[in-house]
Amino acid sequence: xxxxxxxxxxxxxxxxxxxxxxxxxxxxxxxxxxxxxxxxxxxxxxxxxxxxxxxxxxxxxxxxxxxxxxxxxxxxxxxxxxxxxxxxxxxxxxxxxxxxxxxxxxxxxxx
Amino acid sequence: xxxxxxxxxxxxxxxxxxxxxxxxxxxxxxxxxxxxxxxxxxxxxxxxxxxxxxxxxxxxxxxxxxxxxxxxxxxxxxxxxxxxxxxxxxxxxxxxxxxxxxxxxxxxxxxxxx
Numbered sequence: 667x668x669x670x671x672x673x674x675x676x677x678x679x680x681x682x683x684x685x686x687x688x689x690x691x692x693x694x695x696x697x698x699x700x701x702x703x704x705x706x707x708x709x710x711x712x713x714x715x716x717x718x719x720x721x722x723x724x725x726x727x728x729x730x731x732x733x734x735x736x737x738x739x740x741x742x743x744x745x746x747x748x749x750x751x752x753x754x755x756x757x758x759x760x761x762x763x764x765x766x767x768x769x770x771x772x773x774x775x776x777x
Numbered sequence: 778x779x780x781x782x783x784x785x786x787x788x789x790x791x792x793x794x795x796x797x798x799x800x801x802x803x804x805x806x807x808x809x810x811x812x813x814x815x816x817x818x819x820x821x822x823x824x825x826x827x828x829x830x831x832x833x834x835x836x837x838x839x840x841x842x843x844x845x846x847x848x849x850x851x852x853x854x855x856x857x858x859x860x861x862x863x864x865x866x867x868x869x870x871x872x873x874x875x876x877x878x879x880x881x882x883x884x885x886x887x888x889x890x891x
Binding site: 699701706707708709710711714754756758762763764765767768769770 | 818822825
């Protein structure tokens with residue numbers, strides 16, 4: 667069974683600070699996705715990374731896929747209250763519809 | 778608008794009373810899936826469907842049934858709900874993007890079984 671460990675579980679920071687959350691596994695994934703879930707809503711896909719070492723940017727969010735495709739990180743620069751939510755990483759095997767989800771990092775950005 | 782629609786959003790029921798949570802997608806996706814989300818346990822897959830009339834168990838299928846008679850609909854059936862099925866449920870459908878499959882989730886159904 668492939669497992670994804672996310673850290674930290676909870677993070678509370680002040681507006682304007684930077685932060686990084688991590689997603690780690692002992693398994694290799696063909697791709698890794700990040701989702702953000704706001705209270706009372708379903709997760710929304712932010713990004714997919716598919717190549718080892720790949721870096722993708724989405725405004726103030728920077729996503730990186732590890733060289734060995736076993737881990738990923740999400741860095742947020744100058745966090746805003748609108749970034750508050752649950753961040754989930756999810757890994758996929760090659761050609762598979764099935765995703766393995768981490769348990770998430772709950773981020774609170776305090777104004 | 779491309780979306781996955783679940784109904785109802787909230788449901789309180791009693792133990793043993795059969796219920797169905799509906800899920801419909803308008804994106805012509807082949808793959809659909811049901812998850813439950815519980816504090817400390819994350820998202821756990823209940824059932825999934827690769828196409829019409831093709832369904833398979835996920836990680837926590839006990840106490841649930843599904844059907845896929847047409848591409849757009851994937852209802853979740855609880856024949857005899859129990860309190861341990863109190864949870865937040867999500868339906869998702871999947872499409873191919875960047876060589877892998879991205880999920881679109883519904884807004885969720887919060888079920889309470891008393």
